[in-house]
Amino acid sequence: MAENPFAGQDVVVADDFRKHFDSFVQRREGKTARPEHQPFDRNVDFWFAAICIAAKKGLKPALPSGKTYKAAEGVAIGSPDWRPTALTLLAIAETEDASVVDRPGEMMRIANGYANVGFPELLDILESRGGDTALDHLSETVVAMIGQ
Known part of the structure; x- marks a missing residue:
């Protein structure tokens, strides 16, 4: 398994998004705690999906202003083991500087x-x-985005 350079870092998001983690990340409780309603297994998966959509849409990164929420510890980024590599490549592309891997x-x-x-x-x-489950609609949207 590859080393996770993010293990000592925190996944931080604007506090305004905290309630959405409860809505879309599985908590394995209650009758609605199913993948079709809560399509993300962990907070870090929800966070990573947001990164992917921003990158696909060509959005420029901007840190949250105001109060933030520690959604996960960086060690969670190490699973699956390709994720640190993907984030490293994103950082290189954003900075146009391969030495960012040292930071x-x-x-x-x-x-x-x-x-x-x-x-x-x-x-x-x-x-x-609309009437689709969160998982169905997200899946259909991602497939359409990939085809663009």
């Missing part, structure tokens, strides 16, 4: 910045699902 804090700031601008896009997808 995990800067790479995490970039990732958190992408997540921050991606969350409104992701939430718009999840909340505009």
Whole structure:
């Protein structure tokens, strides 16, 4: 398994998004705690999806202003083991500087910045699902985005 340079960093998001973690991340309690309603297994998965959408849409990262929420510890980024590599490549692309790999804090700031601008896009997808389940609508939207 590859080393996780993010293990000592925190996944930080604007506090305004905290309630959405409870809505869309599985808590394994109650009758609605199913993947079709809560399509993300862990907080870090929800955060990473926001990063992916922001990158796909070409949004520029911007850190949250105001109160923040520690959604996860960076050690969670290590699973699956390809995720640290993906975030490292994103940081290199954003900075156009391969030496950013020596600065995990800067790479995490970039990732958190992408997540921050991606969350409104992701939430718009999840909340505009009409009669579909969150998982169905998200899946269909991601497939359409990939085809673009």
